Amino acid sequence: MVKVLWLILNLFLILIIFVRVPNNNGLSSFDTKNNLLGSANSAEKTLDKLTWSLILGYFILAVKFNF
Template identity: 85%
Template sequence: MLKVLWLLLNIFLILIIFVRVPNNSGLSSFATKSNLLGSPNSAEKTLNKLTWSLIFGYFVLAIKFNLET
Protein backbone atom coordinates (compact mmCIF):
# COMPACT_ATOMS: atom_id res chain seq x y z
CA MET A 1 0.00 0.00 0.00
CA LEU A 2 2.82 2.43 0.84
CA LYS A 3 4.56 1.66 -2.45
CA VAL A 4 1.41 2.66 -4.35
CA LEU A 5 1.22 5.88 -2.33
CA TRP A 6 4.91 6.53 -3.06
CA LEU A 7 4.35 5.98 -6.79
CA LEU A 8 1.38 8.37 -6.82
CA LEU A 9 3.41 10.92 -4.85
CA ASN A 10 6.22 10.65 -7.43
CA ILE A 11 3.86 11.20 -10.34
CA PHE A 12 2.10 14.12 -8.66
CA LEU A 13 5.42 15.72 -7.71
CA ILE A 14 6.63 15.51 -11.31
CA LEU A 15 3.40 17.07 -12.55
CA ILE A 16 3.47 19.87 -9.98
CA ILE A 17 7.06 20.73 -10.97
CA PHE A 18 6.09 20.82 -14.66
CA VAL A 19 3.25 23.24 -13.88
CA ARG A 20 5.73 25.78 -12.63
CA VAL A 21 6.79 28.32 -15.25
CA PRO A 22 10.60 28.57 -15.47
CA ASN A 23 10.84 32.34 -16.17
CA ASN A 24 10.73 35.09 -13.55
CA SER A 25 7.04 35.83 -13.97
CA GLY A 26 6.13 32.61 -12.20
CA LEU A 27 2.49 31.75 -12.57
CA SER A 28 1.35 35.28 -13.40
CA SER A 29 0.90 34.43 -17.08
CA PHE A 30 -1.13 31.34 -16.21
CA ALA A 31 -3.19 33.06 -13.53
CA THR A 32 -4.11 35.99 -15.77
CA LYS A 33 -5.48 33.62 -18.39
CA SER A 34 -7.58 31.61 -15.96
CA ASN A 35 -8.95 32.34 -12.53
CA LEU A 36 -8.42 28.73 -11.48
CA LEU A 37 -5.77 29.35 -8.81
CA GLY A 38 -6.76 32.85 -7.75
CA SER A 39 -4.18 35.63 -7.76
CA PRO A 40 -0.64 34.91 -8.97
CA ASN A 41 0.81 35.46 -5.48
CA SER A 42 -1.58 33.05 -3.77
CA ALA A 43 -1.11 30.50 -6.55
CA GLU A 44 2.66 30.69 -6.19
CA LYS A 45 2.49 30.35 -2.40
CA THR A 46 0.09 27.41 -2.64
CA LEU A 47 2.27 25.61 -5.17
CA ASN A 48 5.37 26.26 -3.05
CA LYS A 49 3.72 24.77 0.04
CA LEU A 50 2.38 21.81 -1.93
CA THR A 51 5.74 21.16 -3.57
CA TRP A 52 7.65 21.26 -0.28
CA SER A 53 5.07 19.03 1.40
CA LEU A 54 5.35 16.46 -1.38
CA ILE A 55 9.15 16.58 -1.27
CA PHE A 56 9.07 16.03 2.50
CA GLY A 57 6.67 13.09 2.06
CA TYR A 58 8.87 11.64 -0.66
CA PHE A 59 11.94 11.71 1.58
CA VAL A 60 10.07 10.23 4.55
CA LEU A 61 8.83 7.31 2.46
CA ALA A 62 12.22 6.86 0.77
CA ILE A 63 13.94 6.65 4.15
CA LYS A 64 11.30 4.22 5.43
CA PHE A 65 11.74 1.95 2.40
CA ASN A 66 15.51 2.12 2.75
CA LEU A 67 15.40 1.09 6.43
CA GLU A 68 13.12 -1.90 5.71
CA THR A 69 15.70 -3.74 3.65
Protein backbone atom coordinates in the same frame (compact mmCIF):
# COMPACT_ATOMS: atom_id res chain seq x y z
CA MET B 1 -0.10 -0.14 -0.59
CA VAL B 2 2.68 2.19 0.54
CA LYS B 3 4.52 1.70 -2.74
CA VAL B 4 1.40 2.75 -4.66
CA LEU B 5 1.18 5.86 -2.47
CA TRP B 6 4.87 6.55 -3.16
CA LEU B 7 4.29 6.21 -6.92
CA ILE B 8 1.32 8.60 -6.82
CA LEU B 9 3.39 11.03 -4.75
CA ASN B 10 6.16 10.89 -7.37
CA LEU B 11 3.74 11.61 -10.20
CA PHE B 12 2.18 14.58 -8.39
CA LEU B 13 5.63 15.94 -7.56
CA ILE B 14 6.67 15.74 -11.21
CA LEU B 15 3.43 17.41 -12.28
CA ILE B 16 3.85 20.26 -9.77
CA ILE B 17 7.43 20.85 -10.89
CA PHE B 18 6.33 21.02 -14.53
CA VAL B 19 3.58 23.51 -13.65
CA ARG B 20 6.07 25.72 -11.81
CA VAL B 21 8.72 25.94 -14.58
CA PRO B 22 6.84 26.94 -17.78
CA ASN B 23 8.58 30.33 -18.31
CA ASN B 24 10.10 33.29 -16.51
CA ASN B 25 6.72 34.91 -15.85
CA GLY B 26 5.77 32.32 -13.26
CA LEU B 27 2.06 31.91 -12.90
CA SER B 28 1.11 35.45 -13.94
CA SER B 29 0.33 34.32 -17.50
CA PHE B 30 -1.73 31.42 -16.11
CA ASP B 31 -3.62 33.75 -13.80
CA THR B 32 -4.64 36.08 -16.63
CA LYS B 33 -6.14 33.17 -18.56
CA ASN B 34 -7.90 31.51 -15.67
CA ASN B 35 -8.75 32.58 -12.15
CA LEU B 36 -8.63 28.99 -10.89
CA LEU B 37 -6.00 29.47 -8.18
CA GLY B 38 -6.80 33.06 -7.21
CA SER B 39 -4.12 35.69 -7.70
CA ALA B 40 -0.71 34.76 -9.07
CA ASN B 41 0.90 35.50 -5.72
CA SER B 42 -1.45 33.23 -3.77
CA ALA B 43 -1.07 30.53 -6.41
CA GLU B 44 2.73 30.68 -6.02
CA LYS B 45 2.41 30.36 -2.24
CA THR B 46 -0.02 27.45 -2.56
CA LEU B 47 2.25 25.65 -5.03
CA ASP B 48 5.26 26.29 -2.78
CA LYS B 49 3.50 24.72 0.21
CA LEU B 50 2.27 21.81 -1.89
CA THR B 51 5.71 21.23 -3.41
CA TRP B 52 7.46 21.23 -0.03
CA SER B 53 4.81 18.93 1.44
CA LEU B 54 5.26 16.45 -1.40
CA ILE B 55 9.04 16.61 -1.09
CA LEU B 56 8.82 15.94 2.65
CA GLY B 57 6.47 13.00 2.05
CA TYR B 58 8.81 11.66 -0.62
CA PHE B 59 11.80 11.74 1.73
CA ILE B 60 9.85 10.14 4.58
CA LEU B 61 8.78 7.26 2.34
CA ALA B 62 12.26 6.94 0.83
CA VAL B 63 13.77 6.59 4.31
CA LYS B 64 11.08 4.07 5.26
CA PHE B 65 11.87 1.93 2.20
CA ASN B 66 15.61 1.99 2.94
CA PHE B 67 15.27 0.66 6.50
